[in-house]
Amino acid sequence: MTPDNDKRLAQALLHPASVALYGASDDVDKMGGRPVQFLKRTGFAGRIYPINPRRDEIQGLKAWPSLQSLPEVPDQVFVLTPTETVIPAVRECAALGVKVVTILASGFSESGAEGAAREGELRRIAKETGIRILGPSSLGVVNPRTGLVLTANAAFAEPDLPPGKVFVASHSGSMIGALVSRGKARGVGFAGLVSVGSEVDLNVGEICAATLDDPAIEGYLLFLESLRHGPELRAFARAAHARGKPVIAYKLGRSAAAAEMATTHTGAIAGEDDIAEAFLKDMGVARVGVLEALLETFPLARRIPLESAPKRVGVVTTTGGGAAMAVEQLGIRGVVVEPPSADTLKRLEQAGLPCTPGRVLDMTLAGTKYETMKATLDILLTAPEFDLVLAVVGSSARFQPQLAVKPIVECAGGPKPLAAMLVPDAPEALAALTAAGVPCFRTPEACGDAIAAVLARRRPGPEPVLPAPGPARTLSEAEAYGVLHELGVPHAPVALRCFGEAPAPLPFAYPVVAKVCSAEIPHKTEVGGVLLNIGSDEELAAALATLRRNLDERAPKAACDEVLVQPMQKGLSEVLVGYRVDPDAGPIVMLAAGGIWAEVAKDRSIRLAPVTVETAREMVAEVNALKPLTGLRGKARGDLEALARTVSALSQLALKPELGIAEAEVNPLLVLPEGQGVVAVDALVFQWTPA
Known part of the structure; x- marks a missing residue:
């Protein structure tokens, strides 16, 4: 959308008159x-028009x-x-x-052919008229700042909804209510919440992008049931990153079976959720797996x-026990x-600060004093070996937060990020930390999840440039090697031989492998189309005859006139x-264990x-x-x-x-000894053809 369209959408959706x-x-x-x-209770300043032909008055309106x-024509209608x-x-x-029209009802594409037809009609209306549709199955829109x-x-029905700095977009309508109630208990408010529903028109990425210029919104929480409308989500994530507004997502589907996509191993191995995981991380989104972390990660990401x-x-x-739980969840x-380094331990010792050295700096009960914790944090936050310091506080956090929690609050603006996990149930201490902007966690699971999710984010890379997709055709292996050559991916030398022709000398030595070469036979082993360890001209001639018989028996309708011959090669790994x-x-690249174990x-x-x-080195x-x-x-x-x-x-x-x-797949790619490179010995490529 254009900036003007973004503004119009944000106004009608979140600031309707x-x-x-x-x-x-x-x-x-x-x-x-x-x-x-709800609109009456919260004092919505706009005009409210109940529509009901059977009543003169609705709840006093x-x-x-x-x-x-x-x-007048209302900015937004809730059906x-x-x-x-x-x-x-x-x-x-x-x-x-x-x-904007928001649709509460369900019964569309999720309900079968008749529902899908209804959804198609909604999509057509939106496209032809320009009206924006939220839903179906949307529970609505909330803006606590304006009483909407x-x-x-x-x-x-929760009274006194606190406004905040994060915006929520959720596929699940019930989740916006759950986040509000959980957030209120933690002193966390929201700058807006939208139940996106089925995304027949408006989608998560488009809605969030329309709010990016709102200075009151400093970050985003997404609850995703699946990865849909990827281009819009990608554009939003890039723009949010450019503005320094962190995005945190909770996405369902970690346990889903891998989706079979096209005919390559790449599709079978890279399941839908695995691709979503890579997408979110590579777009700079912190994906959490613990619901509490969805609320608690934003201060850390910011x-x-x-x-x-x-x-x-x-x-x-x-x-020590509380810290061990946090360390385990991180691990x-x-x-x-x-x-701590030797130099940091020496500084602590010189300051007379009690601590038991180890992977965790355990101050024991002696550290439950304001002066001790404050001095220790001052040293740790300037220690070069740490990028982030996590303070785990025990029982004192509940009734004596002035001892170990107050110094954490006071160090919140230090030179390095500081986070806290409180072992007891200590709502007052959590509220004080939250008010001070200190990332704070109630459980070790949420603590580990939030920190790991923030650290796993990756800066968005170049935007891909793709042709318009059309029908895909399979290239023969020989044509596939032409594509690899264009990219600079090394492959084994090849010689093509036709069935029925007199044998000609090979440009490389025996032993060799012979494979049927046809765009109509992508998986050659399934038709007996690969023969190995051919050691002479005579054996090659016999192999060609065998391949021809195999094709006649197992793939009689496949067009195949050629055999591809390559030298036998062996690497340290496939x-x-x-x-x-x-x-x-969008485009993904995958590196996986090869050979017969690839899918297993x-x-x-x-x-x-x-x-x-x-x-690629990280991969x-x-x-x-x-x-x-x-x-x-x-x-x-x-x-x-x-x-x-080669991966790059x-x-x-x-x-x-x-x-x-x-699609393009090299399987196997042989990894040779150090300094000798890699070599592709099989390739499968699908090319779009003009629609």
């Missing part, structure tokens, strides 16, 4: 009655028989009536020039700019706690390098494409099967640098729209 409640009820216990009750009877009435209501809104509680969510995300965490505590998420354009996340082990690393060689380090090639326990070292260059090279397909590649 007038709202109409289509199907409003006088009964506050009904879904249609709640929005009227004049009721109107229809939208046409209103004295509260049943599913079968929705499309006529939306058409009526569009004809009047309403800017335009929602049917019963949780908003304190740590994405470009300088710390990696080294130091822990100081007054309770299982891959965050290693750094011990890997899979894959590229594909995901319909939501699912030992892989995924990033959005393109990636630099430096990022290499994440694949467990490659660790022996680092020289582990005397094993031969593999050419992992050449592997990283394949990922550049995201910047080469002229090649029109939808």
Whole structure:
């Protein structure tokens, strides 16, 4: 959208001058009655128009028989009536020039063919008229700053909603109410909450992007049931990063089975949620897996700019057991706690501060004093070995927060980020820390989750440049090698031989492998199309005859006139390098353990494409099967640098729209000894053709 469109959308959605409640009820216990009750209770300054042709008055407000009877065109209409009435209501809104219509009802694409047709009609109305549609299955919109509680969510009966600095967009309508109630208990308010629903028109990314210029909004919380409308979400995340506004997401689906996509191993191994994980991290979004962390991560993400995300965490505590829980939760998420250096321990000793050295600086009960904790934090926050300091406070936090919590509050503006975890239930201390802007956690799980999520964020890379997708065709292996050559990906030398031709000398020595070469046979082993260890001209001639018989028996309809011949090669390890354009996340690149274990082990690393060689090195380090090639326990070292260059090279397909590649997979890619490079010995490529 353009900046002007963003402003118009934000105004109509979050700052409407007038709202109409289509199907409003006088009964506050009904879904249609709640929005009227909430808007009146919160003192919404705009004009409220209940629409109900059977009543003259709704909850003390004049009721109107229809939208046409209103004295003005409302900025936003909340349709509260049943599913079968929705499309006529939306058409009526569009004809009047309403800017935004929100649909409460369900019963659309999730309910079968008839519902999908209704949803298609809504999409058509939006496209043809320009009206923006929120939902279906949206519980509404809330802006605590203006008293706009335009929602049917019963949780908003909660009085005195505190305004805050973060904006919430949620696929789940009930979740906005849950966050408000949980947030109020923690002293956390919101700058706005939107129940996005089914995203027939307006989606999470588009809604959030429209609010980016609002100075009262400093960050975003997203509750995602799936990754949809990836381009809009990508554009929003980039823009939020450019403005320094952190984004935290809780996404469902970690346990979902891997989705089968196209016909490559890349699609089978990279499950939908794995791609979503890479997408969120690579877009600079902190993805949490603990609900409490969704509320608690923002202060930490705001304190740590994405470009300088710390990696080294130091822990100081007054309770060894409490600190051990925090360290464990960090450890299982891959965050290693750094011990204090000898110089830091010496500074503490010279200051007469009690501590037990180790991975965690345990001050024991002797540290439960204001002067002791304050002096210790002053030293740790200037220690060069720490990028982030976590203070874990024990029982004193509940009834004597002035001892160990007060110094944390006073050190909040120190030279390095400082966070706190309180072991007891200490709401007053948590409120004081929250008010001071100190990232603070009530449980070790949320603490570990939030810190790990913030540290896992990655700065967004280059924006891919892709051709318009169309039907995809499979390239033959010989054509696939042409694409690899264009990218600078090394592959084994090849010679093509035709069935029925007289044998010709090969340009390389025996032994060789012979493979059928046809765009119609992407998986050659399934039709007996690969023969290994061919040692002479005579054996090659016999192999060609065998391949021809196999094709006649197992793939008689496949067009295949050629056989591809390559020298037999062996490496220290086999890997899979894959590229594909995901319909939501966009281009991804994957490095995985190769060979027959590729789909079984699912030992892989995924990033959005393109990636630099430096990022590709990180991917290499994440694949467990490659660790022996680092020289582990005397094993031969593999050419992992050449592997990283190859991963980066394949990922550049995201910047080469002229090649029109939808998917490309090298499996296996042989990793040779250090200094000898890598070599592709099989490739499968799908190319878009003009629609």
